Amino acid sequence: MSNSLKSLITDAYENGKCHTSYIRKVSPIASVAGYWVDLSMATGTPTPNYYVGGEKEATVPLNWYKKGIWHGGSVSPENKILHKLMLLGTTSVFAPCPFLLCDYLMYYPLIDMDNTDTQQFVNYDAVDNLSISTLPRYTDGVGVQAFLVATNPYVGGAQFQITYVNSNNQTHVSMITTTNTSTYIGTIVNSNTAGIGKYGPFIPLALGDIGIKKVIDITFFQTNGGLATLVLVKPIASTMTKEATSWAEFDFIKDKPSLPRIYDGAYLNLLAMPSGTIATIPLLGEATFIWD
Numbered sequence: 066m067s068n069s070l071k072s073l074i075t076d077a078y079e080n081g082k083c084h085t086s087y088i089r090k091v092s093p094i095a096s097v098a099g100y101w102v103d104l105s106m107a108t109g110t111p112t113p114n115y116y117v118g119g120e121k122e123a124t125v126p127l128n129w130y131k132k133g134i135w136h137g138g139s140v141s142p143e144n145k146i147l148h149k150l151m152l153l154g155t156t157s158v159f160a161p162c163p164f165l166l167c168d169y170l171m172y173y174p175l176i177d178m179d180n181t182d183t184q185q186f187v188n189y190d191a192v193d194n195l196s197i198s199t200l201p202r203y204t205d206g207v208g209v210q211a212f213l214v215a216t217n218p219y220v221g222g223a224q225f226q227i228t229y230v231n232s233n234n235q236t237h238v239s240m241i242t243t244t245n246t247s248t249y250i251g252t253i254v255n256s257n258t259a260g261i262g263k264y265g266p267f268i269p270l271a272l273g274d275i276g277i278k279k280v281i282d283i284t285f286f287q288t289n290g291g292l293a294t295l296v297l298v299k300p301i302a303s304t305m306t307k308e309a310t311s312w313a314e315f316d317f318i319k320d321k322p323s324l325p326r327i328y329d330g331a332y333l334n335l336l337a338m339p340s341g342t343i344a345t346i347p348l349l350g351e352a353t354f355i356w357d
Contacts, residue, residue, distance in 0.1 A: 070318055077148075077355035084137035086111075088152070088350035090335070095342040097247040101256035101266040103214045103296070104348070105169065105334035111135065114334065116216055116294040120175040122187040123198035123279065133169070134333040136354045145356040147325040149316050150304055152350040157309040158341035159348060164305065164313075165266065165336040166352075167298035168328070170200050170209065173280060178219055178244075178254075178289035185282045186295075198279040202328045203299045206232035206278035210267040212253045212296055212336075213244075213283075219254065219291025221246035227268060227295070228281040236281065237271040240264075244289050253336070254293060266336050301325045301333070327354055 077083045092107035105114040112132050118124030130136075136145065147166070154162055173186050188198035203209050211227065221244045228238050242264060245257040257263030270277070280295060302325045306313045317324055327333070333352075337343075 083355045085353045086135045090348045092343045094250045095344040099258045100247045101253040101338045106251045116174045118174040129332045130330045139329040140356040143356045145327045148355045149353040151314045153312045154306045155347045158339050159306050160309045162306045162339045166302045169332040171297045173295040176293045183284045206276040209276040213255050213293050215252050217292040223287040223289035225285045227283045230278045231274045232276040240269040
């Protein structure tokens, strides 16, 4: 990579080592103020993500990256970074609204949130005698987080926890989390407003853990209703819209302390915590990537 920011920018834009993607998401499902939602499931551009896969089986769809926020093709051995990110909520439900841009790595679909038995995840293919749960990126697990997103309507108010392998190859259990009562598809059910057993967009890990390599099982202590998918992601960047119809614009070279690295094959999409229901409300945006 260039040894100065000036040469990095000059080389990227003068030599065509750049790409800008445009975002227009319109969720058909309602949301509740203060709860995080998974915008990858919303219709629009990029195309909606349906978390298709075998029941509770570690899943990384083939060419998944082409269906997310498109950052261009492979550039190895060069390095790609996120240069700019702009987002605009077209009504007040997106103001204020924090966003997380994430690299989605793997998911475990079709979790029955009414089943109070421990539900084992499928991380190994006995037929082909190989692991199917190796992370495609961030293979050391550092910084990798998990969230549970509703793929069917639910009731909520139940406690659950997951068993996982951390970045040091130790098996731990997460803190017990209470699901919210938003009930809507696309809601991150482990996110909630302040209170005991209620947290932000990610399932809280055991004290001292800094990431996840794979998830072994999930246990609900009460019936919760609905189906869900457990998703492993690496948060890449954050931003916030502060006013209705006002762009949130960040240049990560001049406005942020770091340059988010984007790996070849990354599936990029957004998590958001709106101030009300975003049903039928357009979210507009663009993301610019450069490499050198």
